[in-house]
């Protein structure tokens with residue numbers, strides 16, 4: 001069974017809200033990524049979303065843009081990202097890993113090759129931001145290799161299209177809480193509660209909510225009506241400037257642990 | 267010597283593209299984040315409807331005639347042609363348009379669309395600043411709020427245009443991410459759009475971006491080729507033997523090529539920026555030296571490394587300094603219908619000076635690339651042949667750059 005599906009089944013059985021931290025691979029330093037991933041798991045992460053650095057992160061705000069720039073400046077490429085996942089898997093066989101990124105690096109590597117390498121490294125799914133469901137055929141080799149294709153849904157998504165996304169959803173459906181880029185502070189919990197509930201009723205997969213979740217309080221508020229919450233920019237910002245891999249791991253743990261506690265306090 | 271392009275696609279009718287998904291064969295499409303799918307669908311619907319609406323068409327025609335100053339003439343560069351000693355060189359004078367470049371053909375159209383769609387705010391990216399000026403101009407005229415994103419590097423080398431935009435009431439936002447040039451301005455404009463979709467119309471300045479932009483911007487600029495084709499028949503009784511244009515994102519080139527696509531005897535040649543030279547790697551020749559990839563919402567030729575990271579480009583001309591290119595050009599290249607060649611900074615500057623002194627025209631540095639290519643082509647062609655060159659813009663904006671390069675204090 002795919003680890004993402006497995007994990008969401010476990011969450012459902014336990015009646016818990018999933019917690020999905022996002023970090024950019026190679027930031028704040030290439031050697032910090034694997035220790036940070038383990039620290040996030042110790043702090044209660046259910047799925048790790050790992051950003052593949054790209055030179056044109058069009059959907060990202062300044063915090064994640066700079067993380068991409070820092071990682072690229074340290075020479076982190078797709079091979080390094082896959083190597084990080086492989087290294088993580090050596091000590092963690094169960095936590096799902098989702099690679100998030102943009103299409104061009106995958107296209108240039110070749111879809112079939114990327115799919116095979118990602119599966120071999122222990123990746124469980126991909127979220128390609130600039131590949132909407134209409135262009136889904138592009139990612140068929142990834143799907144066929146068993147990588148769950150995480151789709152985005154947004155406040156601007158029209159009803160008919162939302163039905164299509166709910167139907168096509170696999171792994172989980174990622175609902176973007178507001179129209180904007182990552183890291184903006186525009187979260188309005190009341191506005192999205194009803195929409196998320198409707199989507200959960202229709203979607204063939206669990207629904208995670210991201211964008212604007214920045215701490216224990218906002219995670220808890222969203223977790224009240226979502227299957228999982230994604231927390232990204234605030235974590236990436238916390239890691240920025242860590243002097244060592246150990247320090248980054250400590251910061252990651254201390255950031256995420258209270259979020260987990262808040263979610264579990266129901 | 268006729269350079270034989272390698273045709274890997276077989277195309278019967280070039281006017282059958284793009285298809286309803288915005289595809290030009292394998293190129294084009296809609297590669298954007300989910301949040302933008304709805305505004306793009308809304309734009310596609312509005313464009314398809316209004317571009318067939320006789321009232322909208324009449325309104326656009328009126329603006330093009332009375333505000334832009336169309337039609338622009340084709341001008342026989344007689345002294346230059348005599349000096350070169352080959353084919354007759356003709357310029358399509360887009361430099362004579364209001365605001366000094368072809369860019370206004372597109373912004374007049376998109377601003378009318380924005381008004382019809384009830385969007386009070388327009389945003390744009392700009393490289394050379396010509397598109398920014400053209401957007402600020404039409405926004406002022408229609409009373410729309412205007413924000414222009416421009417790379418910090420380009421702000422430095424196109425100061426005059428930055429000030430022009432401010433005089434026109436636009437806000438110019440410097441972009442300091444990445445290489446601080448056109449591609450980064452486009453990223454930032456996309457981020458603005460995704461954040462302000464409800465009230466904002468994104469006026470893209472070239473035939474790139476997600477569908478419907480490559481088609482829409484081409485259609486708005488296609489008047490250049492339509493006029494030129496009719497002017498050739500009327501004034502010279504024949505079609506040109508070759509047509510040249512510079513290619514940044516590719517809007518002036520698509521504009522003039524489009525009317526000739528099914529005239530297979532007319533050779534179409536796009537001049538890309540070869541910067542310091544194709545073999546130095548410091549250039550912006552996406553078609554001549556790039557590979558198929560996905561950038562800014564469409565599949566096209568891009569300049570990137572083996573890891574898929576977009577590489578920095580180099581050109582003396584800010585308007586050509588872009589690592590992608592409109593998807594229809596990628597399609598024309600693969601179909602063997604158009605050829606794309608690199609013209610270096612030095613060659614463009616030589617052409618700039620040459621037509622300044624033989625024809626009394628200061629051409630934009632972008633357009634100077636096309637002129638250099640026209641001269642190269644004409645040299646090897648008979649005297650009774652015609653090379654039609656799109657003189658896409660005037661060079662006033664580049665005077666400081668040229669002076670600085672040549673060590674002259676202005």
Ligand SMILES: Cc1ncc(COP(=O)(O)O)c(C=O)c1O
Pocket residue numbers: 367368369393394395396397471472473512513514515516517518519584585586630632633658659660
């Ligand atoms: C005069 C002129 N020509 C050409 C270009 C290049 O753009 P495109 O390739 O879209 O025509 C620009 C862009 O700023 C320009 O100002």
